[in-house]
Amino acid sequence: MDLNLAGRGVIVTGASKGLGRAAARALAAEGANVLAVARTEASLRELAAEDFAGTIHPHVCDMRDREQVGALAAVAVETLGSLDAVVNNAGVALAADFLEMDMSLFDETMEVNVASIAVLSQAAARHFVEAGKGGRIINVVSTSGILGKATLAAYSASKGAAIQLTKALAAEWARHDIQVNAIAPGAFSTEAQSYVTGNPDILAKRVRKIPARRMAEPDEIGPLVCYLSSTASRFVSGAVYVIDGGETAKQ
Numbered sequence: 001m002d003l004n005l006a007g008r009g010v011i012v013t014g015a016s017k018g019l020g021r022a023a024a025r026a027l028a029a030e031g032a033n034v035l036a037v038a039r040t041e042a043s044l045r046e047l048a049a050e051d052f053a054g055t056i057h058p059h060v061c062d063m064r065d066r067e068q069v070g071a072l073a074a075v076a077v078e079t080l081g082s083l084d085a086v087v088n089n090a091g092v093a094l095a096a097d098f099l100e101m102d103m104s105l106f107d108e109t110m111e112v113n114v115a116s117i118a119v120l121s122q123a124a125a126r127h128f129v130e131a132g133k134g135g136r137i138i139n140v141v142s143t144s145g146i147l148g149k150a151t152l153a154a155y156s157a158s159k160g161a162a163i164q165l166t167k168a169l170a171a172e173w174a175r176h177d178i179q180v181n182a183i184a185p186g187a188f189s190t191e192a193q194s195y196v197t198g199n200p201d202i203l204a205k206r207v208r209k210i211p212a213r214r215m216a217e218p219d220e221i222g223p224l225v226c227y228l229s230s231t232a233s234r235f236v237s238g239a240v241y242v243i244d245g246g247e248t249a250k251q
Contacts, residue, residue, distance in 0.1 A: 003230035006031030009080035010229055011072055013063060013120070014090030016043035018190035019140060019221050023087050026222025027229060028052035033080040037061045037072060038090070063090045063116040064108065073123040085136035085229040086124045088117040091158075093192065098153040106154045113158035114165065121169060125178055134177030138228045139166050140221075143186045143244050159184075163240055170238030179237040181228050186244025187215045212245030 010027050014020035016038035024036045024047060034056045036044050044058030057079050061068045076083040091113045094105045121137050128135035144152055145159025163182055170180040187210060189197050196206050197215070207213055224241055227233055242248055 001232070003030060003226055003232055005226060005230055007082075008032045008084040008229070009035070009076055009082040010085045010087065011035045011037060011076050011083065011120070011124070012087040012089060013037045013061075013072075013116070014140075015047065016040045018192060019185060019188060019218055020087070020089040021047060022218035022220075022222055023089060023140075023225040024056060025050070025052070026219065026226050027087075028055045029222075030226050031055065032085075032226075032229070033057070033082075035059050035072070035076045035079055037063075039063075063112050066115065066119050069116050069119045070123050072120055073127045077127065083124060083127055083135070084133075085138065086120060087138045087140065087225060087229070088120060088162075089140040090116060091140070091142075093152060093155045095151045095155075097151060101154070109154040109158050110161075113155070114161045117162055118165060121165075121180070125169075125173055125176070128178050129176050134179075134234075136229050136233065137169070137178065137180045138225060139163075139180070139182045141166070141182045141184045141240070143184050143242060143248050146184060146240075146242070146248055166240065167238045174237055177234070179228075179233060179235075181233070181236060181238070182240045183221065183224055183228070184240055184242045184244070185216070185221060186210070186242070186247050188218055188221070189215045190218055210245040210247050211250060214245065216243065216245065 010032045012024040015024040015036035048056045048058045141162045142159040144156040148156045166182040
């Protein structure tokens with residue numbers, strides 16, 4: 001299927017590693033122009049140097065800075081020539097016993113995982129409405145926002161909030177031809193999971209909980225990101241797509 005992504009402008013946050021990097025690469029491979037956003041300039045430049053015909057454009061941004069985040073839509077239009085979709089992938093997962101956790105960590109989690117999505121989505125949607133052509137917003141959440149995870153109370157709460165924000169904005173913005181959807185990954189083999197993947201005993205225990213009996217590779221998120229960024233998904237909105245090898249299905 002040709003998703004007609006060639007020349008479309010897409011912002012991907014948290015693009016320097018993990019699922020964000022995989023999403024940016026998948027979109028670029030389909031011909032999209034990608035504004036790859038993260039805090040680490042060196043990793044972004046390494047990504048942009050890959051063979052994607054100059055379609056990945058690095059941009060350094062601290063997702064805790066609302067002014068910087070709010071400016072991303074304008075930066076994308078100036079850099080890419082257009083803005084057609086946003087992939088809100090940036091996030092933090094600060095594990096801690098909630099009885100002992102400093103609430104500043106809770107605030108930081110909410111700022112990055114919820115507020116940055118709200119700020120960037122609002123800026124992008126205003127552009128979509130002004131341009132009169134609609135747009136796509138994809139929020140990368142987590143199965144932790146569906147089930148909740150011990151020692152990840154702040155993270156689980158933030159991802160649950162992001163899921164409900166997705167649904168509310170989908171209902172509010174559908175009349176503007178703006179589709180808002182979420183992807184909820186389960187266990188993916190990324191740098192963030194190195195503690196698991198680097199320990200055979202822990203990995204075996206983790207995999208036993210997954211019906212597919214494996215962790216996913218980062219690039220397995222790419223096809224869904226591309227579909228939801230395309231015009232092929234024009235009547236899909238308010239959905240939460242779980243990619244977890246069947247783990248939440250058995251709960």
